[in-house]
Amino acid sequence: MSRQEQAAASDPFWLDPGKRAIAYQVGVLCMVGLLAYYLVSNTLTNLEKQNIASGFGFMQKEASFEIGESLIPYSAADSYGRALLVGALNTLKVSFIGIILTTLLGTIIGIARLSSNWLVSRMAALYIEVMQDVPVLLQLFFWYAIFYETLPSPRQALNPFSGVFLTNRGVAMAVPAAHPCHKYMLAAFITACVLAYLLRRWARKRQEATGRYFPVVPVSVAAIIGLPLAVWFIFGAPLEMDVPRLQGFNFKGGITLSPEFIALLLGLVLYTAAFVAEVVRAGIQSVSKGQTEAAMAIGLKPGQVLNLVILPQALRVIIPPLTSQMLNLTKNSSLAVAIGFPDFVSVANTTINQTGQSIEGVALIMAVYLIFSLSTSAFMNWYNKKVKLVER
Amino acid sequence: MKLAKLLIVMVAVLALASVSMAGTLDDVRAKGYLRAGVNGSVFGFSMPDKKGVWKGLDVDTAKAVAAAVFGDANKVKFVPLTAVQRLPALQSGEIDVLCRNTTQTLTRETKNGLNFVHVNYYDGQGFLVPKKLGIKSAKELDGATVCVLPGTTTEMNAADYFRSHGMKWKPVVIENTAELNKAFFAGRCDCLTSDASQLAAQRSVAPNPKDYVLLPEIISKEPLAPVVRHGDDQWYDIVNWTVMALIEAEELGITSKNVDKMLKSKNPQIQRFLGVTPGMGKALGLDDKWAYNIIKQVGNYGEIFERNVGVNTPLGLERGLNALWTKGGLMYAAPFR
Numbered sequence: 001m002s003r004q005e006q007a008a009a010s011d012p013f014w015l016d017p018g019k020r021a022i023a024y025q026v027g028v029l030c031m032v033g034l035l036a037y038y039l040v041s042n043t044l045t046n047l048e049k050q051n052i053a054s055g056f057g058f059m060q061k062e063a064s065f066e067i068g069e070s071l072i073p074y075s076a077a078d079s080y081g082r083a084l085l086v087g088a089l090n091t092l093k094v095s096f097i098g099i100i101l102t103t104l105l106g107t108i109i110g111i112a113r114l115s116s117n118w119l120v121s122r123m124a125a126l127y128i129e130v131m132q133d134v135p136v137l138l139q140l141f142f143w144y145a146i147f148y149e150t151l152p153s154p155r156q157a158l159n160p161f162s163g164v165f166l167t168n169r170g171v172a173m174a175v176p177a178a179h180p181c182h183k184y185m186l187a188a189f190i191t192a193c194v195l196a197y198l199l200r201r202w203a204r205k206r207q208e209a210t211g212r213y214f215p216v217v218p219v220s221v222a223a224i225i226g227l228p229l230a231v232w233f234i235f236g237a238p239l240e241m242d243v244p245r246l247q248g249f250n251f252k253g254g255i256t257l258s259p260e261f262i263a264l265l266l267g268l269v270l271y272t273a274a275f276v277a278e279v280v281r282a283g284i285q286s287v288s289k290g291q292t293e294a295a296m297a298i299g300l301k302p303g304q305v306l307n308l309v310i311l312p313q314a315l316r317v318i319i320p321p322l323t324s325q326m327l328n329l330t331k332n333s334s335l336a337v338a339i340g341f342p343d344f345v346s347v348a349n350t351t352i353n354q355t356g357q358s359i360e361g362v363a364l365i366m367a368v369y370l371i372f373s374l375s376t377s378a379f380m381n382w383y384n385k386k387v388k389l390v391e392r
Numbered sequence: 393m394k395l396a397k398l399l400i401v402m403v404a405v406l407a408l409a410s411v412s413m414a415g416t417l418d419d420v421r422a423k424g425y426l427r428a429g430v431n432g433s434v435f436g437f438s439m440p441d442k443k444g445v446w447k448g449l450d451v452d453t454a455k456a457v458a459a460a461v462f463g464d465a466n467k468v469k470f471v472p473l474t475a476v477q478r479l480p481a482l483q484s485g486e487i488d489v490l491c492r493n494t495t496q497t498l499t500r501e502t503k504n505g506l507n508f509v510h511v512n513y514y515d516g517q518g519f520l521v522p523k524k525l526g527i528k529s530a531k532e533l534d535g536a537t538v539c540v541l542p543g544t545t546t547e548m549n550a551a552d553y554f555r556s557h558g559m560k561w562k563p564v565v566i567e568n569t570a571e572l573n574k575a576f577f578a579g580r581c582d583c584l585t586s587d588a589s590q591l592a593a594q595r596s597v598a599p600n601p602k603d604y605v606l607l608p609e610i611i612s613k614e615p616l617a618p619v620v621r622h623g624d625d626q627w628y629d630i631v632n633w634t635v636m637a638l639i640e641a642e643e644l645g646i647t648s649k650n651v652d653k654m655l656k657s658k659n660p661q662i663q664r665f666l667g668v669t670p671g672m673g674k675a676l677g678l679d680d681k682w683a684y685n686i687i688k689q690v691g692n693y694g695e696i697f698e699r700n701v702g703v704n705t706p707l708g709l710e711r712g713l714n715a716l717w718t719k720g721g722l723m724y725a726a727p728f729r
Contacts, residue, residue: 052483053503065547066554066563076551141571148580168579169537248535249582250562259580260564340566340575349476350547350565356504358480 043359058355059084065350067342069258080351087347088368094264094343095330095372101269102329103322106276113281124277131274137335139271144263144339154250163243165251170258172244172251181235185228192227196220260341264333272329276322283318284310315387323380327373334369344368416620416627417461417677420488425467428454429487432472433569435593436701436709437493437513446470449700450491453512453618453635456690457489460634460682465689474567479504482619489631490619493587495545500619508617509632510639512693514713514722516610517549518588520595523603525582530609534559539572539581541590549612550585573597583607587614589701589709596706630676636725637683640665641692643716643725648691651684665728672728683728693723 013019047054059081066076070086071093113124131139151168152158158166163174176182196216203214232238244254287310295309296302336343345365352361420426430438430450438448451470459465471487482490483505493515494500496508519530519538527533530553540547540563547565554561564581566572576584577598584594588610595601618635620628641647644662646654654662663669666687667680674680690696697714701707715721 052505064551066551066561068563068565076555145574145578148575148578153579250535250537337567338571340564340572342565346565346567349567352476354545354548356479356500358476 047359053357054360056360058351058357058360061355063351063354065354067347068340069261069342080355083347084344084351084364087342087344090342090347091330091333091336091344091368092372094261094268094333094336094341098265098268098272098329098333099326099376101265102272102276102325105269105273106325107280109273109277110280110284113277114284128274128277131271132278134271136267136271136332137338140263140267140335140339143266144259147259147263154246157246157251163241163254165244167251168259169250170256171262172254172256174241174243174254176238177240177242179235179238179240181232181238184235185231188227188231189224192220192224195223199223258341260336260339263339264336264341264343268329268332272325272332275325275328279318279321279325280314282321283314286317287313312387316384319380319384319387323377323384326376326380330372330376331369334365416488416624417630420461424462425469426454426458426461426489427469427471427487428457429471429473429478429481429490429492430454431492432470434493434590435596436589436705436707437593438470438472438491447700449513449696450493450618452690452696452700453638454489454491456638456686457618457631457634459685459689460630460637460676460678463679463681463685465685479506482506482621485621488620488627493590493616494619495614496617497545505622506619507622507628508615508619509628510635510725511615511617511722512635512638513589513616515587515589515614515616517546517585517612517614518591518610519583519585519607520576520591520604521583521607522579523605527583527607530607530611531557531559533561533583535561536582537562537564537580539563539576539584540565541569541572541584541586541594545612545614546586553611569594587616589707592701592707592709596708626677630678633676634686637665637686637728638690638693638696639716639723639725640728641683641687642694642723643718646687646692647695648687648689651687655684661728 013023044054060079062076063078063080063083064076065083067074067083067086069090071089072082072086074082074086109124109127112120113128115121115124148168151166154165154167154169156167157172160166165172196219199214199220200216203216207213242253244251244256291309291313292305295305300308333343334345337346337349340346348361348365352358355361428451430446430448432438432440434448436448438446438450441447454468454470455465458468461467471481473481473487473490473492478490478492478494479500481487491512493513494508495515496511500506501508519533521527533554538550538561540550547563550561550563564572564575566575572584573594575581576594584591586594588606591606595604595606598604618631620631644654644659644665646662646666651666655666655668657663657666657668660669664672666684667673667682670680672680673682676682679685691699694716697711698704701709703710711719711721713722715723717724
């Protein structure tokens, strides 16, 4: 045993910085725990003193309120629990579609911002400046107002294409009428996707081993489109459409996107895309110009330069701030209450109204957004790790 | 925004180490003013006018309580609350009384730990539709899109009504009243549902009020009453008898204009009521002039009604259920003796 180790072993623990740090951390943890305990027990005592019911027992009771749109069957006779699930799914729907559209639009605008074409780049810059600087709540009111102020009532619906009706009650669209071939087409689509993935892996391996190139993209696209189409033809190409038609107050049949959903989606996507565009621009600019020139010099085509040299390096810079924009979009979707889209906050508000249990309600709202945000960032962290620069 | 306010209320609940369960009267006296929760955006019930002065039936009810306690109807601070915030605000002790067109229900009186005093407005839920739809009855609303005013019992009543009549409908629930109005007047919905008094208020702010009609069906009972916390009987008595005093004064024919003359009345009922014969105020823990102060400064129930929501106001509401019991209404005060 060296002298130093001996000294460390005999010293009291407060002279050892490592152990002292642990002691501090345990102390802080205890204090946080005590504070949490105090808040919870104090709340419970006060609620009891005032004869206010607490707990989550209300979740099984009949909700007895209707919800405007729902992904799962729901009626006023269902429970509060199911109503809240409907709200959570609506939040998920708008966030999921919103994130995908935002990423696409943001990337396009970010690249346009860097375009050598003066007009394109200035248009992109203008878009970014305007959208970033107008509060998102105002944008939501704007799109919603545009919808119900400019579009006509269902009886005078606009009919720009056959099967599509624009009214102040939403956009009604024709969809293919239900047919047994649809589930086989879905299966074909999934099979094609899996095949494309395997093909890509095989082509890469072969190229690394032999240097021979295989055109993966066109073949994959052909398979993904062609296979479901082939199934459709096998079933005799059923062409029957479910066309919306005016019945009573509104359109029945087809699918209808409500003004609230469209306004919310539009507002969130256009607003967040401006931020994503800046993130994408910063990412691409972070790769030095020398890299592009070197790649061109060794004879890569412009598409290959982007795919093989610039993007892998830019993505490392893009992913973390992109993740936080996705989280922003999810959280901003709670502004839906303002324009009447039945998202989770809206349903939870009604639940609080009817049961009077605001503490439980707000706790649920926080928990749901926490779960959504944590899962998004978990996925993005995984992806970030994948695209991280592999250091050799 | 709304969420932030709600969180503040929640923190207030959490932070109150001990909520004073008794002695609201002492607290109010110590503060020197009454804190009253109101709606803040329903014309005729509680809304600041162009000069920022609070006006309305609920506002006057709160003023009457202040007049009874302080002898000064202006010692009130009004706290505008949303439907979601109002009950926690009262439960946590942030306000002393809630005068915010709130419906008396069993759940609220039991599970939510509140007490409703005498009703200050008998209401019921109705439907407002554009005239051009040509609808004569709520039973023709199958398949309609309905704008729902954010309220607590409103969504449930509407769902119950459509369910019991086997009709389908689509609600559009917008939390901000002004935004919901805009959507309805622009034709987003076929009809607007809320308490009939509120619908009258909404119609009065329509671009062209004559284009809208109230359907005859009233689908619910909405007794709107001021609310206090459970467990403080003295405070409950004060607020309850303040509302009754407004009604009793109308029945006895005492108004803000003739109340001084009435002090010399020979009628023993009036003498007891106005404190000429002492005793009533003391019993409540107040000055014997309490009822005199209320009527002198705020007026009787009839005056309050006509001033804020009556036929000569933009709301143009008939007395209906809110007439005195002697005139076929439901307003009936227990005897002051």
